Amino acid sequence: MARVALAALLFCALPVVEAEPRESALIADAALPGLLISGIRGARSTITGAYYLFKIGRGSRNIPAQVAAELVAAARRGVEVTILLEGKNPVGRTNRATALFLARGGVKVLFPSGRGAAHVKALVIDDRLLFLGSHNLTQSALSRNSELSLLVQDPALAREVHAYLNRLAARSSYLAVPRVQGRERR
Template sequence: MAAFALLLGLALAAPAPAPAAEATLLLDTAYEPAVEAAIDGAQREVVVGMYLFKADGPPTSRPRALVRHLREAVRRGVRVRVVLETDGRPGQEVARLNHATAVQLRDAGVEVLFDSPRRRSHGKFVVVDRRLCFVGSHNWTQSALHYNHEVSVRLD
């Protein structure tokens, strides 16, 4: 929990009061292109907190596309950090999938942290350049990004 809270606090820390945010509702498949555009436009940093990031599908899967966008951000000199859920229990599916995705992310130059196994972090957020924030129900899985009914909000 400490890593999750620290990164969320750092990502949302503003140097000065900001004007009121504009909120955009992102239903179902509207979420992914909005997040990808924000990552592609990042200049300084991208911070992701994700309960489940399942990038074990084919190269054309939606989660693998997000890995590619994060990789490209790193190549542009953007600092990219991802905090994922883990669990100390052997065979726990979420932890297994997140650890497998972490290998891909680290190979792409992304900093990956895992929250404490003593407490579940179920949040799903993306913060870009300490200005744009996405928060909602979308995990980064093929099901959530392509098939499920999900709802998230973009705050700018």
């Protein structure tokens, strides 16, 4: 619990200036969702992430669905949101269901191409906050599994990871969303 409090303090209390010292917090097991959702809610300009598996489910207690809804809400309030998801089977089918939900809500969804899997699990917010670790966005990873991630407030490192994700995006295919209710949705 002390680590969650430290992470919350890092996220909420430190001013965002280029000269600030690097700060980080370890996020274990089920402590990630609240911090991730708070970070998404606080985003002002960009959110760029990549996940090997992002599996939304039904019901109000489905944590990945809550994260997906927050990403859509961020896109609707003008934040540029880009999510890269593994598109190859067996996880590709699951990710495509989530991708359709995200894309219909205004999130740019990409599927990296190439021989290997896109096994990255990272989210960069406003080029200042970085979530990086083992957590996939699944109910089990966010509530039951033994997982370990970091929350890092370091603008230089966040920009470096963002650049890496942009390189993945450059060799990715964009999800084309079918027309919904007579309008083109993207």
